[in-house]
Amino acid sequence: MRIVVAFKWAADYQEASVNGSGEVDWSRARPVVSSYDAVAIEVARQIADAVSGEVIGLSVIGEPTVPSMATKTALARGLDRVVVVADETLNNASTTQTGEVLSRAIRQIGDVDLVLAGDSSIDVAAKMVSSIAAGFLGWPAFTDVGNVNVTHGSGVELTRPTAVGSETFTVTRPTVVALTADAVVARVPGMKDILAAGKKPVEQLSLASLGDLESVPYTVRGTSRPSHGARLQKVIDATDTSAAVKQLAGILRDAGVS
Amino acid sequence: MAADTWIIVAGQPGVKNLIEIARGLTGQVRALVVGTEDVADTIAAAGVDEVVWVRPDPDIPLEAYATTVQSVVQDNPGVLIGGRNPAERVLFGAAVATLGAPVFTGVSSVAADGDDVVVKHAAFGGITEQTVVISGPVGLVVDGGGLPEPGIAVAIEEIAAEAMNDVRVVGRSESTDEHADLASAARVIGVGRGLKKEEDLALIEELAQALKAEIGCTRPLAEGLDWLGRDRYIGIxxxxxxxxxxxxxxxxxxxxxIDGVRGADLIVSINSDPRAPMTAEADYSLIGDLYKLVPALTSALSGR
Incomplete structure (x- = not known):
């Protein structure tokens, strides 16, 4: 059984800084393998160990060369090998382009039974890439999945929360699954894992080898700082509980919300 | 490009905001509904020009109809609008891939500009706002916004539903918790890590009763601590x-x-730390002990 885990070497947007005109500065934000992706790698490892499968990490990087930290960090979490599509033209790739490149690379890897991904990236946070990649592949996708069980025949059993509880269903492979952040607790790599990671294979695929992309490009016309600074930001000292509460009750009444 | 629009509806009809965004464009508004007849009927009366309906097998997850959605959209490309629920995102993602359309989340406005579409949206988790121009198909992820106002119904065109792979539901469990509908609530209390113990939620419940509010929470309370259901998690x-x-x-x-609460008219924070980022995001902040302030506020609102 061959499992691909899509992961992203990216920095958390909370560590980026934004100037007055809404331009984002990532220079001091440190890229990581996010905790979402760590969960996906862990789930893949556990499945592969149970059925003697292979776990291949797959990442798309907008740089000409692959940072060795990126692959080592991911490999130390339990991948068997890594495939990376690294190309400068993918810097600021759209969510759809990323999904398309992943789908092409998955085809190139071949014989993939299962694609796992985290719930979200930590820089763009659109939560769309896994569904889009599946759309390009023509495979079914399921998101918000909390449990993956592959012990059953040629299929996969998935469990996920619904509006009223949870549902479990089976799906034949191949399929794409995005996991909830709490599906499992990801292991913390030990020194042995980190040392072993340096010896595992890393393969770089050129973007050109994947063929022309169909994704439509777009232009950014401008940026602006979000206008949520429009809040009143009034502080009420609540050392005197009853006075503060009385004041708040008055505000709520005046606003017509109590 | 004539900005005709497809609204992708999956399982639930709470797509008021999607229709509003679509109405801001000049072209026809078509809804592609994967869901029960009730959902299709609600959408048909929601102010759209056309409804195409895929009737799913009740034992097959909606996601399995992604290729059916793709074939419909492929014949009639345009602006795609989808919601944020799991099945909505998957069917929308499939449609987007078919057209190779770029996708934008956190959309605040859309306008046609000649043959182009101009979209203003919150990027990178909402830390900045981008205005982007697309001269081709585009996908917009928009928060549902509750049920649309009913109006005159248009005809529904049912098409054949063909599920992908072999997908079948083998078990369902229902939790006893009532499903929270935060998106349409007039008053919402959000609980964060300032609450020390799960039992202390009782204090919040009493306040919610006095205020007739729904209870929501930050991510750790729903996904790490499991104090509240995931349907109550507010955020990006x-x-x-x-x-x-x-x-x-x-x-x-x-x-x-914060990204999940920007749409609130009035934001009030109760927090012991004046330096908490919440203070800057609120209209009013009470700086003090929630264990004193919450019960006192409950009493004040109950008129005791």
Whole structure:
């Protein structure tokens, strides 16, 4: 059984800084393998160990060369090998382009039974890439999945929360699954894992080898700082509980919300 | 490009905001509904020009109809609008891939500009706003916004539903918790890590009763601590709410959370830390101990 885990070497947007005109500065934000992706790698490892499968990490990087930290960090979490599509033209790739490149690379890897991904990236946070990649592949996708069980025949059993509880269903492979952040607790790599990671294979695929992309490009016309600074930001000292509460009750009444 | 629009509806009809965004464009508004007949009927009367309906097998998850959605959209490309629920995102993602359309989340406005479409949206988790121009198909992820106002119904065209792979539901469990509908609530209390113990939720419940508010929470309470259901998590990857009042209790105010509450008319924070980012995101902040302030506020609102 061959499992691909899509992961992203990216920095958390909370560590980026934004100037007055809404331009984002990532220079001091440190890229990581996010905790979402760590969960996906862990789930893949556990499945592969149970059925003697292979776990291949797959990442798309907008740089000409692959940072060795990126692959080592991911490999130390339990991948068997890594495939990376690294190309400068993918810097600021759209969510759809990323999904398309992943789908092409998955085809190139071949014989993939299962694609796992985290719930979200930590820089763009659109939560769309896994569904889009599946759309390009023509495979079914399921998101918000909390449990993956592959012990059953040629299929996969998935469990996920619904509006009223949870549902479990089976799906034949191949399929794409995005996991909830709490599906499992990801292991913390030990020194042995980190040392072993340096010896595992890393393969770089050129973007050109994947063929022309169909994704439509777009232009950014401008940026602006979000206008949520429009809040009143009034502080009420609540050392005197009853006075503060009385004041708040008055505000709520005046606003017509109590 | 004539900005005809497809609204992708999956399983639930709470797509008021999607229709509003679509109405801001000049072309026809078509809805592609994968869901029960009730959902299709509600959408047909929601102010769209056309409804194409895929009737799913009740034992097959909606996601399995992605290729059916793709074939419909392929014949008639345009602007695609989808919601944020799991099945909505998957069917929308499939449609987007078919057209190779770029996708934008956190959309605040859309306008046609000649043959182009201009979209203003919150990028990178909402830390900045981008205005982007697309001269081709585009996908917009928009928060549902509750049920649309019923109006005159248009005809529904049913098409054949063909599920992908072999997907079948083998078990369902229902939790006894009532399903929270934060998106349409007028008053929402958000609880954060300032609450020390799960039992202390009783204090919040009493306040919610006095205020007639729904209870929501930050991500750790729903996904790490499991104190509240995931349907109550407010934030970038959870519910996006637009109540008249959002009362944040013991919420530090991380950007991920704030992104989900920007639509609130009035934001009040109760927090012991004046330096919590929530203070800057609120209209009024009570700086003090929530364990004193919450019960006192409950009493004050109950008129005791």
């Amino acid at each position: 990857s959870g519910a996006h709410i637009a109540p008249k009042l959002y009362l944040a209790v013991g919420v530090s105010g991380q950007l991920q959370h």
